[in-house]
Amino acid sequence: MKGKGRFFLNFIVAAAFAVIVIASFFSVFSVADVKMRVSAGENGVFYAREAKKELEKFRGKSLLFLDMDEVAATLAAYPYLEVDKLEKFYPNAIVAEVSERREIFLFESGGDEYVLDGFGFVLAKNPAEEKSLIRLYASDMEGNAIPATFAEVGQTLRAEDGGILSLVYSMSEIAAYTDNVSAIEVKYGAIGGEVLMDEVVFHMRTGVEIWAYSVFDDGTDKMKKAMEVYEKTSDYNKGMNYIVVNKANGEIVAYYTRENPMSATSSH
Incomplete structure (x- = not known):
């Protein structure tokens, strides 16, 4: 009996010690x-x-x-x-x-306004205060607004835009975002997978407009060229008129003009 009692006592002591060791182990890693x-x-x-x-x-x-x-x-x-x-x-x-995540764009869809970062990530919906952000407009060939197909705070905004908005985000970064740009008009249209219109107009805060044609064809490089012209333009001329950028004979060409550009689609 004494042997059994001693066994149970040792068992209880060992179990208690094991519990203490395990508890100590987990407390170290809490x-x-x-x-x-x-x-x-x-x-x-x-x-x-x-x-x-x-x-x-x-x-x-x-x-x-x-x-x-x-x-x-x-x-x-x-x-x-x-x-x-x-x-x-x-x-x-x-x-x-x-x-x-920096507030960059303000996109309107279905009567709601969405604050986006530089990659189209939705930061807020219907902000209470007015924000000095880039107003982003997207329309089809008939001039109808292209709405968001998905827009939830904490997710990336999606629209049936053929990917042109993602390209515009990159082009906007080249233009230094809100430092230079006040609004962007995106004009997109496609039928049967064929792109018929992919034009973007950047309204600069100084007043001049940058018209970029066929942006799916080297759009970011076109924006770089347009910004080179913008930087070289005098402060006076930056306050009005247009900078047009497109391709001619396979080369990207950008120039300042007083003539209002006609909205037309160039061949890729």
Whole structure:
């Protein structure tokens, strides 16, 4: 009996010791710190602080079994933050590196206005305050507005535009976004997969308009050439008239003109 009692006593002691060891092990790997590294402007810093508060809910959870998709979903609730890096930092921390998504475009669709970043990512819907952003208009060959087919905050806006909006985003970056551009008119039309119209008009803040034709054919290079002409144009002439860019004999040609360009489609 004494042997059995001693056995059970040893078993209980061993079990208790095992529990302590296991508990200590998991306590070492429980989340004790949330590190947020921010590369952003004033708005980004504000949202990063708010996001960090939300991430505090993961404190005390086991880092070993922590679902990082859940952490990512928490950060996704802050569309103005772009997550550049998210990882477990052993033994007991979560590290998130974020940058600010900059407001660039204002796109109207179905009576609603959407604030987009430079890649068409929807940051906000129907902003309460007026913003000095690039107003982005898209229309078909009949002049009818091309609406968004999908526009949700925290997702990339989509439209039946043949991909021209993505190209316009890149062209806008070349033009230094809101520093130079106040509005963009996108004119797109296609039948049976054949593009019949792909023109873009950039309304510069100085007053001059840049007309880019056949933008699916080296559109970004055309914008670079147009901006070269823009930079060389006098401040007086930047306040009016037009810069036209197209291809002639396979070469990109851009020039300043006082003649109002006719909306026409050139062959690719």
